[in-house]
Amino acid sequence: DAMVIQNPRYQVTQFGKPVTLSCSQTLNHNVMYWYQQKSSQAPKLLFHYYDKDFNNEADTPDNFQSRRPNTSFCFLDIRSPGLGDAAMYLCATSRVLGTAVSYEQYFGPGTRLTVT
Amino acid sequence: TQLLEQSPQFLSIQEGENLTVYCNSSSVFSSLQWYRQEPGEGPVLLVTVVTGGEVKKLKRLTFQFGDARKDSSLHITAAQPGDTGLYLCAVRLRAGSYQLTFGKGTKLSVIP
Numbered sequence: 246d247a248m249v250i251q252n253p254r255y256q257v258t259q260f261g262k263p264v265t266l267s268c269s270q271t272l273n274h275n276v277m278y279w280y281q282q283k284s285s286q287a288p289k290l291l292f293h294y295y296d297k298d299f300n301n302e303a304d305t306p307d308n309f310q311s312r313r314p315n316t317s318f319c320f321l322d323i324r325s326p327g328l329g330d331a332a333m334y335l336c337a338t339s340r341v342l343g344t345a346v347s348y349e350q351y352f353g354p355g356t357r358l359t360v361t
Numbered sequence: 362t363q364l365l366e367q368s369p370q371f372l373s374i375q376e377g378e379n380l381t382v383y384c385n386s387s388s389v390f391s392s393l394q395w396y397r398q399e400p401g402e403g404p405v406l407l408v409t410v411v412t413g414g415e416v417k418k419l420k421r422l423t424f425q426f427g428d429a430r431k432d433s434s435l436h437i438t439a440a441q442p443g444d445t446g447l448y449l450c451a452v453r454l455r456a457g458s459y460q461l462t463f464g465k466g467t468k469l470s471v472i473p
Contacts (some may be wrong), residue, residue: 249403278460285370285468287449287463287464287465288404288449288463288464289463290461290462293460299435341459348392349406350406350461351406352402352403352404352405353403354401354402354403355401355402
């Protein structure tokens with residue numbers, strides 16, 4: 246089945262130790278997103294790729310970076326994780342063509358990051 | 362201030378009961394989406410509403426978009442334990458954009 250896959254599902258890292266979260270998709274969608282979701286809060290968009298074009302949200306900390314080496318894969322790098330970065334990180338994709346009224350986003354299961 | 366206010370924040374009901382959850386805003390939107398997020402999983406799209414006053418049904422779920430396209434409701438008839446999850450509404454802030462802004466969600470627990 247076509248899907249969005251996130252690895253690992255659970256990640257524990259130490260304060261200040263760089264960590265990379267992975268996302269892959271078999272949907273061949275042109276847009277990939279990274280969201281941060283903390284407990285009892287809305288998913289917050291960090292950045293997204295439209296094809297190879299990187300789009301950063303204005304309030305995303307510099308500590309967060311992303312790479313998209315090809316259509317299928319996208320990575321979230323946290324250069325120096327702090328305790329406040331502990332959260333669920335969700336990857337999503339959508340197929341954006343023209344000016345449709347709305348686009349469905351397909352989410353992966355998320356990676357729960359713990360910072361010790 | 363949240364762009365989208367979802368209420369209630371938490372809801373715990375018995376199996377078989379009916380319930381309604383709400384998504385409200387002071388802004389007008391071209392469309393609104395409802396997602397359900399089960400524990401430990403990513404959100405899954407349930408419906409997209411576009412026209413003011415529109416009503417859409419998905420089995421036991423009924424979605425309504427307000428006439429002024431500022432708010433929406435989700436009604437569940439005869440809730441089942443499988444309905445347990447976080448219900449999120451989401452909108453696009455600008456016409457023609459594809460990024461979504463989510464509400465905080467309503468966390469629903471259906472007790473067998």
